[in-house]
Structures are given as C-alpha cells and as structure tokens.
Amino acid sequence: MFETVKYLIGSTGASGFGSKSTAEEVTNTCPDLRSITAIITGATSGIGAETARVLAKRRARLVLPARNLKAAEEAKARIVSEFPESEIIVMALDLSSLSSVRNFVSEFKLLNLPLNLLINNAGKFSHEHAISEDGIEMTFATNYLGHFLLTKLLLNTMIRTAKQTGVQGRIVNVSSSIHGWFSGNMIRYIGQISRSKSQYDATRAYALSKLANVLHTKELAQRLKQVDANVTVNCVHPGIVRTRLTREREGFITDLVFFLASKLLKTIPQAAATTCYVATHPGLVNLSGNYFADCNKASTSKLGSNSNEAAKLWAASEIMVSRQAKAVFDPLNALGYHDM
Numbered sequence: 001m002f003e004t005v006k007y008l009i010g011s012t013g014a015s016g017f018g019s020k021s022t023a024e025e026v027t028n029t030c031p032d033l034r035s036i037t038a039i040i041t042g043a044t045s046g047i048g049a050e051t052a053r054v055l056a057k058r059r060a061r062l063v064l065p066a067r068n069l070k071a072a073e074e075a076k077a078r079i080v081s082e083f084p085e086s087e088i089i090v091m092a093l094d095l096s097s098l099s100s101v102r103n104f105v106s107e108f109k110l111l112n113l114p115l116n117l118l119i120n121n122a123g124k125f126s127h128e129h130a131i132s133e134d135g136i137e138m139t140f141a142t143n144y145l146g147h148f149l150l151t152k153l154l155l156n157t158m159i160r161t162a163k164q165t166g167v168q169g170r171i172v173n174v175s176s177s178i179h180g181w182f183s184g185n186m187i188r189y190i191g192q193i194s195r196s197k198s199q200y201d202a203t204r205a206y207a208l209s210k211l212a213n214v215l216h217t218k219e220l221a222q223r224l225k226q227v228d229a230n231v232t233v234n235c236v237h238p239g240i241v242r243t244r245l246t247r248e249r250e251g252f253i254t255d256l257v258f259f260l261a262s263k264l265l266k267t268i269p270q271a272a273a274t275t276c277y278v279a280t281h282p283g284l285v286n287l288s289g290n291y292f293a294d295c296n297k298a299s300t301s302k303l304g305s306n307s308n309e310a311a312k313l314w315a316a317s318e319i320m321v322s323r324q325a326k327a328v329f330d331p332l333n334a335l336g337y338h339d340m
C-alpha cells in the first residue's frame with residue numbers, strides 16, 4: 001500500500017529519482033556519452049525509441065538492430081531531425097531467429113566498432129501461440145533466448161572495449177515486474193509450450209520470458225565477476241505504459257483497461273527513465289546483478305533470486321542456442337529436465 005502511494009505521488013528513492021522521473025532528467029548529470037557506442041534492441045517504438053532518442057541527445061553512437069528496417073530508418077530519421085549530429089547505424093536483426101542473431105553479430109563485428117553498452121529492450125507479448133523457426137515458443141524466443149545469444153556473442157567485444165578504454169561496459173536487460181507472476185518449473189513449461197499449444201497461456205509465457213531476463217542477469221553478473229571482466233549487467237522494470245506491446249489486442253476492452261488503470265500508467269519518457277539511469281548513471285559503477293524499478297534498486301520475486309534456477313536456465317539456454325530446433329528438447333532431457 002505504502003509502495004503504491006509512493007509510486008502514485010512519484011516520491012523519490014535513494015537515487016534521487018522516482019516513478020515520475022523522465023529519461024532526460026535521469027541523464028542530465030551523466031557525462032557526455034560521445035565516446036560510448038551502444039546497441040539498443042527494439043528501438044523502433046515505445047520505450048526503446050525513447051531510450052535511443054535520449055542517448056543520442058547525450059551524444060552516444062547508436063547501433064539500432066531491427067527486424068523492420070523501414071521502421072528503424074524512420075526512428076533514426078526522427079532522432080536525426082532533432083539531433084542532427086547523431087551517429088546512428090541501422091542493421092537487420094530478428095531476435096526470434098538464432099541465425100539472424102548470428103548474422104547480426106557477424107555484420108556488427110565487421111564494422112570494427114567498440115561496444116560499451118548493450119540494451120536488451122526488444123520484446124513481444126504473443127497472444128496467439130507461435131513457434132520460432134528454431135522450434136522455441138515465440139515470446140520466450142524473442143524476449144529471452146535471442147537476447148541470451150546476442151549477449152553471449154557480443155561479450156568478448158564488450159570486455160575488450162572495456163579493457164582498451166578503461167570505461168566499464170554495461171548491459172541492461174529490460175524485464176518486467178510481471179516476472180513475479182510465473183511460478184512452477186520454468187524449463188518444463190518452456191518445453192511444453194514449445195511442443196504444443198495445449199498448455200499455452202499468453203500471460204504465463206510472457207511472465208516466464210521476463211523471469212528468464214531476471215535470471216539471465218543474475219547468472220551473467222556472477223560469470224562476469226568470475227572472469228574479472230570490467231562489464232556489469234543489471235535488469236529493469238520500466239513501469240507500465242501503453243505502447244505497441246499490446247498491438248495484437250487493440251480495441252474497446254484494451255482501451256477500457258488502460259483507461260481504468262490510467263493513474264498507474266507511466267508516460268513513455270518516464271518508462272525509459274530506469275533503463276537510461278541504469279545504462280548511464282555514474283553512481284552505478286561496479287553495481288551488477290541487480291534489479292531496478294523507478295530508477296532505484298528493487299527486489300525480484302523469490303524465483304528470480306534463486307541462483308540454482310539461474311544456473312539451470314543458463315545450462316538449458318546453452319543447449320537451446322547450440323542445437324538445431326528439433327534436437328533441442330532431447331538434450332534437455334539428458335540434462336535431467338524430465339517430464340516436459
């Protein structure tokens with residue numbers, strides 16, 4: 001109750017920011033980002049588009065990978081018209097396809113650019129059951145598995161950049177407080193909904209993908225620490241905001257729900273604030289493996305803080321990205337993920 005009141009009045013937390021802070025406000029005191037190269041996924045609309053706009057305003061060089069190149073060029077044009085000196089590179093990437101992720105990383109590496117910042121923001125809420133070309137349920141494939149592989153393949157570049165420049169690299173995973181809605185056996189559920197639509201529940205699948213973002217952050221932070229990499233990883237809940245995430249359910253009911261919840265909704269500049277804060281704020285140096293909401297450290301669900309679950313998901317993800325689609329779930333059984 002107290003938390004809801006704090007949220008509604010926008011009271012600030014330890015960071016000096018709160019639910020009503022905007023991305024521009026939280027980056028006001030950040031250093032000039034001219035020497036920073038950032039990849040932001042999902043920057044064609046919503047939270048990602050505002051994140052890109054504000055980081056461009058702070059002079060970062062942006063790489064915007066997108067499956068819809070026309071929308072990405074339009075997003076770029078909007079930013080360039082506001083900040084003509086921005087350096088923005090648009091590239092092709094469909095996160096639901098592991099081969100597209102591999103192609104994007106190969107092309108990015110050919111550019112020989114440094115990489116200081118990776119913002120894993122793209123996401124979807126798939127109302128209808130769908131399977132990716134790799135045989136994985138579509139929401140999980142897009143929101144989590146594509147980003148898992150993208151991060152894995154870009155990590156050496158980030159670690160090298162941090163070593164060469166002395167500037168700590170940062171990875172920001174955009175999750176959601178809805179991650180707490182998932183309970184049960186994650187690997188079993190992803191196995192079930194990747195095999196058939198009978199157990200598919202769109203909200204549960206979305207919550208699972210966002211829980212996976214939280215656990216990915218936890219396990220990766222640990223691994224980065226073990227190899228003494230000067231790169232941090234944190235995840236964020238942006239807040240609830242009306243974007244194209246609900247595009248498959250536009251209509252009267254959705255309008256009504258958003259109307260009734262309007263007091264709880266953020267604006268897009270407010271929803272991009274936590275990502276921008278975690279990506280740039282000088283006060284967060286060396287902070288890794290944390291979950292942020294309203295620009296302040298927050299708590300994850302019990303499952304989201306479980307190291308065993310994080311390690312299990314990591315092991316399963318390594319298998320999922322290393323095998324061809326149809327072979328994916330047999331090796332998972334071999335690892336002990338039975339009854340899927």
Ligand SMILES: NC(=O)c1ccc[n+]([C@@H]2O[C@H](COP(=O)([O-])OP(=O)(O)OC[C@H]3O[C@@H](n4cnc5c(N)ncnc54)[C@H](OP(=O)(O)O)[C@@H]3O)[C@@H](O)[C@H]2O)c1
Nearest residue numbers: 042044045046047094095096122123176240241243244245
């Ligand atoms: N809106 C909320 O209330 C809310 C709350 C909590 C968390 N989030 C999270 O915030 C993030 C941003 O969402 P948003 O609300 O800004 O939604 P949005 O406006 O729908 O933006 C989603 C972005 O992801 C991209 N995307 C979707 N599927 C993709 C794929 N297969 N490959 C590459 N890009 C893909 C979309 O590109 P296209 O133009 O190609 O569709 C778009 O740029 C998501 O991770 C979401 O889960 C949102």
